Structure formats: C-alpha cells, structure tokens
Amino acid sequence: MSENIVEQVGRIGQRCMSEREPELGLGIVVSVDRAQSRIGIGFPATGERRLYALGTPVLRRVQFRAGDTITTRDGAQMVVASVEAGEDGGAATGQGRSAVTASAVGDATGAGVLVYVGKDGRCVREDALSDIIGVTSPSERLLAGQTDSGEVFDLRFRALQAQHRFRQSEVRGFLGGRLELIPHQMYILHEVASRQIPRVLLADEVGLGKTIEACLILQRLLATGRAGRVLILVPESLTHQWFVELLRRFNLWFSIYDEARCLACEQSDPEQNPFNASQLALCSLDFLADAANERRRDQAVAAGWDIVVVDEAHHLEWSPAAAIPASPGYALVEQLAQRAPGLLLLTATPTQLGVAGHFARLRLLDPHRYADYERFLQESETFGAVAGIAGKIIDGKPLTAKDHAALKKIFTRDLQKLGAHLDALAAGKPGAREALLKNLLDQHGTGRVMFRNTRAAMSGFPKRRFCPAPLEATAVAPGAGDGEEDGRNGRDGTYETEGMGGDALSCPESPGGSASGASGTSRLSHKSHSSHISHPSPLARIAREILAEETGADAGIRYSFRGDPRIDWLAAFLKKHRPAKVLLICKSRRKAVAIDAALQEKAAIKTGLFHEELPLVQRDRNAAWFAEPDGAQLLICSEIGSEGRNFQFAHHLVLFDLPLNPGLLEQRIGRLDRIGQTQTIRIHVPYVAGSAEECVIEWYHRGLDAFETSLHGGDEYRQRFRDRLLALVQAHGRAGHTTGRAALETLVAETAGFRKTLSQKLKQGRDRLLEINSFDAGVAARVIERIREEDTDPFLRRFLLALLDHFGVRVKEDESGDVFLDPAHAYVEAFPSIPRDGMLATFSRERAIAREDIRFLSADHPLVQDAIDLLTRSPAGRASFGIIRSDTPNLLLEAVFVLEAVADSRWQVDRFLAPTPVRVLVDVRGRDLTGERDAATIAGEITDGTIQRFLERPGFNATLLRNLVSAATARAEARILDLKAAAAARAEATLAAGRQRLLDLQKLNDNVRPEEIALATEQIANTRAAIDQARLRLDAIRLIVEAPGGMT
DSSP states (O other): OBOOOSSOSOSTTOEEEESSOGGGOSEEEEEEETTTTEEEEEETTTTEEEEEETTOTTEEEOBOOTTOEEEBTTSOEEEEEEEEEOSTTOOOOSSSOEEOOTTTTTSTTOOOSEEEEETTSOEEEGGGBOSOOOOOHHHHHHHTTOOBOHHHHHHHHHHHHHHHHHHHOTTTTTSOOSSOOOHHHHHHHHHHHTSSSOEEEEOOOTTSOHHHHHHHHHHHHHHTTSOOOEEEEEOGGGHHHHHHIIIIIHOOOOEEEOHHHHHHHHHHOTTSOGGGSOSEEEEEHHHHHSGGGHHHHHHHHHHOOSEEEESSGGGOOOOSSTTSOOOHHHHHHHHHHHHOSEEEEEOSOSSTTOHHHHHHHHHHHOTTTTOOHHHHHHHHHHHHHHHHHHHHHHHTOOOOHHHHHHHHHHTTTOHHHHHHHHHHHHTTOTTHHHHHHHHHHHTOSSTTTEEOOOGGGOOOOOOEEEEEEEEOOSOOOOSSOSSOSSOOSSSSSOOOOOOOOTTOOOOTTSTTOOOOOOOTTOOOOOGGGGSOOSOSHHHHHHHHHHHHHHTTOOTTOOOOOTTOHHHHHHHHHHHHHTTOOEEEEOSOHHHHHHHHHHHHHHOOOOEEEEOTTSOHHHHHHHHHHHHSTTSOSEEEEOGGGGSSOOOTTOOEEEESSOOSOHHHHHHHHTTTSSTTOOSOEEEEEEEETTSHHHHHHHIIIIIIOTTTSOOOOHHHHHHHHHHHHHHHHHHHHHHOGGGGHHHHHHHHHHHHHHHHHHHHHHHHTOOHHHHHHTOOHHHHHHHHHHHHHHHHOTHHHHHHHHHHHHTTOEEEEOTTSOEEEEOTTOSSTTOTTSOTTOEEEESOHHHHHHOTTSEEOOTTSHHHHHHHHHHHTSSTTSEEEEEEEOSSOEEEEEEEEEEEOOOOGGGOTHHHHOOEEEEEEEETTOOBOTTTSOHHHHHHHOEEOOHHHHHTSTTOOHHHHHHHHHHHHHHHHHHHHHHHHHHHHHHHHHHHHHHHHHHHHHHHOTTSOHHHHHHHHHHHHHHHHHHHTOEEEEEEEEEEEEETTSOO
C-alpha cells in the first residue's frame, strides 16, 4: 500500500488516515469547503468526525498497489491487479476510466475516487473499502533512507507499551485526582462509573464530598471516552468553586458560560450554537432558567450532551398537582435529562424534607419508572419498612412478627429463600445477617439510583472544640464607619467599654480568657450587661456592620481595625501558638485586607491573603505558602476560603465574624472538619462583650450547638429564624443589648426546640439499608489498593522523564522529588500541557495534596497522554537502522506491530484489548529469534548505522525487505491469535457476568431499566466483534546488520 500520493486529500469519497490518530481507522472525505479551506473527514469505524485544514500534513492519502490484498466493508477480499481513477465523485463503471500508474494516481489531472480492479475483474471503489485497516509505511521510510536512531526507536516501543498499560488499566481515570483516597468516595466512583448509563442521585451529607464524587465520575468517563460533552449546572454562587475544583484537582478545564461568553462565541461565528464551542461547559442554572434567556436555554438544550450534572438539585421545584407548574430550573433540567444519556443530581437533603421533592428528582433520573406519584407513595411505605428491618438486623435486634410479615411482602417472588434466611438468622449461623441484608439490598427501592453516606454511619471525623474569646478591651475599632476614610470614630478611632465578668465562657487557648467547659447548652456570661458604657456608638457600629453585610449594603463600609481588641487578641494568640497553622475566615475581601494591614502594624507575623480578587495562580501560591512548614502561620480568607479549599493540615480556625447563615458557618468549619483531619479542631471566636456579635454567638452555640457538632438542615434554620435574628442585631444598634435579652432568650429556646424536632425527623428518615448500599468497604479497599500500586510504581516517572528529555523539555529535580519542567528549549512549539514559563510537578499524591501549587503527575494527567501522542502519532522512530558486531554475519529485522481493536469508545473495549504492541525479531532465513533476544538485549548491543550506504549494497532491495516484513508479519499474526482469545475470554467473563447480574436484579427491583440490559447485551456483541476484527498495524521496523567488526 502506498501513502505517498502527490495529490492532497481533497475530494469527497477519498480515503485517508490521520497520522495523529491512527486508531480511528480508515477515514473518508465527507465534505470539502474550499472557501473556508476546511475538509471534513468521517471515521466510520469509530463514529467520529473531524474538521481539518485543507492541505494539512496530518492527513495521509491512502492508496493500494497492484499485488496488495484489499478488504471491503462486507468482508470480501480481493487481490489488486490495477488501480484506476474514476470520474470525480462518479460511479466506477468501467467506461470513461483511464488506467494510471501508482505514482501518477492523484496528480493534477482531476481524478477523483480511486477504483481498484481485481485479478478476477471485479471493481471496488475506494469508498467501499473496509474502515479497519493497517498501514505499513515504515518500510517506505526505511527504503527512502528516512531512519531515526535506535534510541528513538526504543523509546517509541516503550511509549506503545506505556499506552497499552495505561489504557487497559482497571483504574484508568481513577488516578488523576489531587485528593486523598477516601473509601466511600472510591466506592461510589467504582459503582457509578462502571454503569453504561450513569443516572444517579449523589446525596451524601454535607462535608462528605458529593462534588468530589461527581468530579471523579466525570474524570473516569472522560478518560475512557464514554463521555465527551459535559454540562454542569450550579447555583451562581458556586460557579467559581466548581471551576476551581475541576481545574485544580482534576485538570479539567471547563468553560464558564454566561451571556458575555455566548455573545463572544456568536461574534466569532454567528452561525454556531455558542454551547457547541466547548466540550466541557459550566453554567449557572439561574442564568439558563431565567425567563429572559429563553434563547440561551434552547441553545443549551439543542447542543446535546453526553452527561449533565446538577448541583444543589433540591432547589428544583416540582409538584404532583397538574395545576402547579414546575419551576423554570426543573423544566430546564427535565429537557436536558430527556436528551442526555447520563445525569448526576447532587443534593444533601434527598428525602427527609419532602417526599414530593424526592420523587421529582427520581422522576428526572428515570421518568418511566417514576411516572406515578401515588404509586411511589405506596412503595415508599414498603421501603420504609425495609429500612427499619435492615436497621434491626444491623444492630443485632430480634425481628418481630410484624417484621416477618413485612419481609413476606418484600420476598413475594421467593418466599422459600426468605424462610431459609430467617431460619439461619434465628439459629445464629455465621454470615446469616449479611446474607439477608444482601438480598434486601437487591430489592431496595431506590438503592440503585441513589447513594447517601452519612456521618452517623462513618468514622474518622475529628472532634470540635468551641473557644470563644470575650474581650475586655478599652478600645473597640469602628468596623462599620459612617463614611470616614478609615472608618474611625473620633481622632484615633477608639472608645471605651467595660469588659466581661470572670465567668465568661472562654477557652484556655484564648489569651486573657478563663477556662470553661463549653457545651451546647451552656450560656455566655452577661455580667457585663449592666456595666457602664461610656460611648454607646461602638456597639451601634458593630450592629450596623452586621446588618449591612447581611443585607448586601456594605459597599460604603470602610474597614479599619487599628486598635481593635480582636487584632490584639489575634497577635497574642499567634505568638503563643507559634508555629501552629491558623486559618482565619471573614466575610469579605476588604475586611480580609484590613485585618492583615492592622495585624502587620501590631506584630511581625507571616501571613497570607486569600480572596476572590487575587489571580488563581496567586491564590494557589498563597495557599501553598500556608501549607509549607516554614511558610505563613496565618492565612486570612474572605468567604471564598470556605468554598472548595481544604486546609485540614491546620487545626485552629478563627472566625473573625459570623454569617447569619448556618449552612455557611458549617461550610467554614468544614474547611478543617474533614475526613483525614488528625486532631481536634479548635474554633476560636473573638468578640466584643455586649455587642450584637455576642447575640449571634449565643444563638449559634446555645440554640444550634453549631460550633461543636455538625449541623444538618442549615437552610431550614436560616429561613425560619434569620429575620428575628436580624431584628435582634438591629435592636443592639438602637438601644443597646439589654433591651433584647428577653427576646434573645426566647429565640434561643425556640431554636433549640426546633433543632431537636428537626434532628429527630432526620434521624427517623435515616435509611440504614441505603447507607449500606452506598458503601462497600471491601470493594473500596480493593480499588484503593490498585490506585496505591500505580502511585508507588516508578514506571511512570522513569518513562515520562525520558520522553520529555527526547523532546528537549528540561527537567530539574530537587531533593524532595519534585520536578520543574521547562519547555523553553523544547523541539515542539507550545509543548502541550506545560505552561510556557514551565511548571513544578510531583509524582507523589501526598506531596500534591499538601502543596496545591505543585501539579500532580499521574497516568491520567493530560501531559502524559499528550507526550505519548506527540511521539506515537509522529513518524519519529518508525524506521531505524543499526549494527551489531558478531562473528556470524546475519541480517535481522526487528518489527513492532500494534494490535488494534477499532470500536466505539462507549463499549470500553480497551479494558480487554487496548492497543497492544507486538515485537517480533526475524532473520534473513525467516527464523523467529524474538524469544532468544529481547528488546533490552538488542538495545545493549546495537549501534546506529548509516542506512544510505547499506541501501547501495548489491543484494539488498525492496523485495528482500518485503520478505523480511512478511516473515515478521506471519509470526505476529500467529501470536495475536492467543492475545485475541485471551481478551475475548476476559470480556466474555466480565460482561456476561454483569449482564446476568442485571437480569437477576431486574426480577427483584424495578429500578433496573430495560435500557441497561439492552445496552449490556449490545456491549457484549460489539466487544466480541471488535476483538474478533482486531487487526495488526506495522508501527515501526529496525533493520539490523550483524557482521564481524561491524559493517564496512
């Protein structure tokens, strides 16, 4: 077969291949736009389509020669006798055709589609050729004298081996996340990402990582090619958090869509749907759901997505009453869900606070299964009974006659099995509880579509300790001024107030505070409430500050904390606890900057700032400096510090102010209160005695116990009590704190009562069976073990650094194992995945977690695949020539083939037969020497030679090379029979077992959708066919001369 055609690819029907993506198979020209200089290529074998520039060297024209054997799409084979040029785009009829030689085909005569004439007289147009084909161009390169060094040849072989290893790995797509390997998250990733159509509700409690779970699932689907287009819809306030999480942790660059971006896309291409400009889109749900943005909503729906992710899905409103329309957000998601195969809904409150709302979300996931709300209510009663029985079984409690009756309703299809389970349970047989629970799990109502892990069912969370710091300062800074330049009241901005009494609630760690065993029911001291206040305005200022910040009217506040007692306290605290890391969170950027400025005037302390107006790179650097042992002791964050970032290496949290949103307070504490935190978290709240801030603290501590226990249902508390709390704050600003004492006591009592009621409601709604279904410790442990094996294997480091060195990327290693990658002198302009100014990277997961400014390199990192593609999709190393000194003259051919199964990526054939390099070594006599001399042996013996001198030797010609290649091909063909058989056996065992599991589950659980079983059946058939039709492609050859003293 020839690829060196004079004519460029440019006529409909012509066949070609992509040098960068040979695995796509044989392409066909489907469109030519000469005005735009673009050409469209379809790749029927994989269902892909690409647009290229006309004349691009990436496309290589494909033509067979006389003597070649060709295969048509229907599998028929034919030996080519001659090649003719058909009329441009017309049918090959045998008339009006001019015979041409191989070298002339495609010249400037205007010939179009080629026609191959067989020895039997048959004619086959090139557009009827099989889409699965191999290319043997290495021979042509060698005969043309275009050879590379043996080092490059060996590196290419290593790259093919690495590609095979990475693509066939069972943890492909699991490795790249910059995160700790938390068991419940790994289990959910394994369970959801293994499904052909992932449509699930991720409902873990706050702080357990729903966002991480969704990102992990996306990374797996994208890495394996099962998803290409993703749309994530989030509340406006979480857009930045999601963007940062996806980029920093998973190297996924999503485009944030808003009106400005849509307009920019339309300006560059008015005919294009803006949402088609990016494969990965992140968008505010509010933006698309707005009635004024109907056009954008229609564009988003029309763009088509492989999977849609919706965060805070509990805000989607729907009613079973036909007269009440769904909210615009729900209607939008419903439209998207009808068209997208995959759907992930995220919410921390799935069932406890409204059955109709829960049904609404399930209806989005599977509208056929959840079409009748009344039927769902009836089923829910059964589900509740199942969950209650599961709880008794888990706790080892005896089952009542009522429980037995309920179980009989559940096991209606197999009462005999139920009897055996109950007898084994009564007899106390080992494993009886687990066996019954497993059968209950299989029949659990929503177990397959919902995952919910709770803190109550898990361990590993740290304790919290509330450390209030009441201040007896004689100077209170005017945090909220009346427009003064620095916010001061009077010449120096100071005023006096009496301190709190000795029985004030405080923490031993707080300078100047007295020790007290704080608890959720103790109350702050009010001895100071009757003290004389010489200047009432300071308390009014604090109240006005809180009101302005909570109502969005704080733009006019000019913060200055010079002389503020909280700054004095902070300076003393940091000095006392040096070098302990301390995280401080406040409400705004301006407040953070003012705190830092006041603190620097007070003491020489290493501090870092972290707020929304800092560039992302600077934020990363500041956070990294905070993480360093000798770096910043204090990181001062605006509210953004409570979004997305985890600082669990720190154990002290300072809340300089308090939001009136319990959910936001929990989010702040959650930066330290994470799985993996190793110490008790100390939550310090400095405040001015008698101020409105004290009111807020009392409400949180005595009413909600929000500082020392994890708070659930935060939004419920906010909606119910926020207005009354604001009124109390306002009362402090008008008449002092004593006026509102009775009102505060009433509010605290009512809040505590409501919390007790809500907590009981949440506890009763706890589904123990669902919790078991959401986490399997054994499966999670096996997944983590495989990831750890990959993390600690030195293969990736050695291979990648050698590959980067080949391309001229300078690598500087330091004593910690970090590497700085400098592409300034690389042989490739704009080296992919490395910034122009270089990047600091590590192969250590632990190091990457501790230092967020260091990139984490794993097999899933884009740089790894980009670098492999850069080599394997180029001609480099495809032909080489070398000499080995030997007393016995011989001529060897080392050939590297790649066994490729071309199939739609959604079938995940790579799991069983990833592109597999097959090395063969033959000599001029046709002997197979592969087993005797491996690649390492040859690499150690060979030296590079000059191919041109050898080509001039008498006795060597293209026929001899062709015979060597034929001998190597025959040996490779024989070897791949075993490879294909083994792959087919693995696929059959894995996929057939999965399909049978679905069939068994369907008999017990209606949540197994018919589409899943149909797809499982289709996957088996397509995988079997792809493996059976896998073909060898000759990727590289090395001609080796063995002679005494080398070749002369």
